Amino acid sequence: LILKIKYKNNSNTKVALFAPLGAYPDSEHAQHSLDNAAALLPEGSVVVNSFICQGKIAKSLAESFKKYPAGHPHAMTPERIAKHQEASKHPDEQDFKKAAEFAKQTYALVKGTINE
Numbered sequence: 001l002i003l004k005i006k007y008k009n010n011s012n013t014k015v016a017l018f019a020p021l022g023a024y025p026d027s028e029h030a031q032h033s034l035d036n037a038a039a040l041l042p043e044g045s046v047v048v049n050s051f052i053c054q055g056k057i058a059k060s061l062a063e064s065f066k067k068y069p070a071g072h073p074h075a076m077t078p079e080r081i082a083k084h085q086e087a088s089k090h091p092d093e094q095d096f097k098k099a100a101e102f103a104k105q106t107y108a109l110v111k112g113t114i115n116e
Helices: 028-039 059-065 078-087 093-110
Strands: 002-008 013-021 045-054
Touching: 013 028, 013 093, 028 045, 045 093
Parallel strands: 013 045
Antiparallel strands: 002 013
8 A cells, every 4th residue: 555645835645655565564575665665656756655564464365385395485384374474463562553553653753744
């Protein structure tokens, strides 16, 4: 999800990136996901804040991992099953609190500059 905030008297579009992800939010994959989302933005966009939290993994994606042979980077392993089980608990109350704080921080970054 990409939130766009247009500033008065400014041709740049200010953007906040917000996303749930099955991977851990502090993982390299999470950072790559945010970087890739930012790269898709139109020229002149400015990312003012970003947030990512762990989320559930789509059942169809989890099922697709079962098709990979052992040794494949996405093969279903006991470790991957444990990660999926942990992800199924998210977003949780702590994630919602962090998301609310992200929203407050983002608002503070652009306070007084949003078109009314």
